[in-house]
Amino acid sequence: MTQHQLNEERTSMTRLFLTIILLCGSLIGSATIVLAEEPHAHHQxxxxxxxxxxxxxxxxxxxxxxxxxxxxxxxxxxxxxxxxxxxxxxxxxxxxxxxxxxxxxxxxxxxxxxxxxxxxxxxxxxxxxxxxxxxxxxxxxxxxxxxxxxxxxxxxxxxxxxxxxxxxxxxxxxxx
Ligand code: HEC
The missing domain is CATH 1.20.120.10 (Cytochrome c/b562)
Known part of the structure; x- marks a missing residue:
């Protein structure tokens, strides 16, 4: 692998990593909303x-x-x-x-x-x-x-x- 290819590999790995972090972030975000709604669910x-x-x-x-x-x-x-x-x-x-x-x-x-x-x-x-x-x-x-x-x-x-x-x-x- 040339240095150039290695660099490109790193950049795309970083991108993938960032995408995963962003995805996790939004998943946690929506989970928090669901959890925040949860307590009302117990009132009848x-x-x-x-x-x-x-x-x-x-x-x-x-x-x-x-x-x-x-x-x-x-x-x-x-x-x-x-x-x-x-x-x-x-x-x-x-x-x-x-x-x-x-x-x-x-x-x-x-x-x-x-x-x-x-x-x-x-x-x-x-x-x-x-x-x-x-x-x-x-x-x-x-x-x-x-x-x-x-x-x-x-x-x-x-x-x-x-x-x-x-x-x-x-x-x-x-x-x-
Ligand atoms: C802060 C609480 C609250 C809000 C806000 C609220 N309601 Fe209600 N509503 C209730 C409760 C509690 C009952 C059930 C009463 C009972 O046990 O029959 C009810 C019952 C009703 C009923 C049935 C009435 C009947 O004759 O039995 C209707 C129609 C209704 N609500 C419409 C609405 C509409 C339309 C809105 C919004 C524009 C609204 N309500 C906002 C608490 C609320």
């Missing part, structure tokens, strides 16, 4: 009194209407409607309305921190959607809309699996 739901459950369900039906209206408003570039519906979704905060003081207390004690966090995030995303709509920024509106839908999915995956069995993982794990 939240236990609320029947009255509170009704309030939550009513709120869910309200935001469902809101999210459907937003989709149509987006398709028709009706910025004002997007803003109005986002605002309705944003303020439909289950912890802030239609609750007796006892129920508010119950909610505060019953809901896990993670649920509250997801809920807060959800309302922030609705607010951002409204801001994007006021700027007539279709691309940003679409982005925040998908983030909003992602919030529905995240919370339901973690806390409404018995209500929506479709969220159950395809692979059943047998470690209990």
């Amino acid at each position: 739901g939240i236990t609320l009194s029947p009255a509170l459950r009704d309030v939550l369900r009513a709120e869910m039906r309200e935001i469902t209407t809101g999210i459907q209206n937003i989709a149509v408003a987006m398709a028709t570039a009706d910025w004002k409607a997007i803003q109005d519906h986002s605002e309705k979704v944003r303020v439909s905060y289950v912890m802030e309305k239609k609750l007796t003081p006892e129920q508010a207390k119950e909610l505060e004690h019953t809901l896990p921190e993670r649920f509250k966090q997801l809920d807060a995030e959800f309302h922030q995303r609705a607010a951002k959607l409204g801001v994007a709509a006021s700027a007539h920024d279709a691309e940003l509106v679409t982005f925040h809309y998908s983030r909003l839908l992602e919030s529905c999915v995240q919370c339901h995956t973690a806390y409404a699996r018995s209500r929506f069995p479709g969220f159950a993982p395809v692979m059943q794990d047998h470690h209990h």
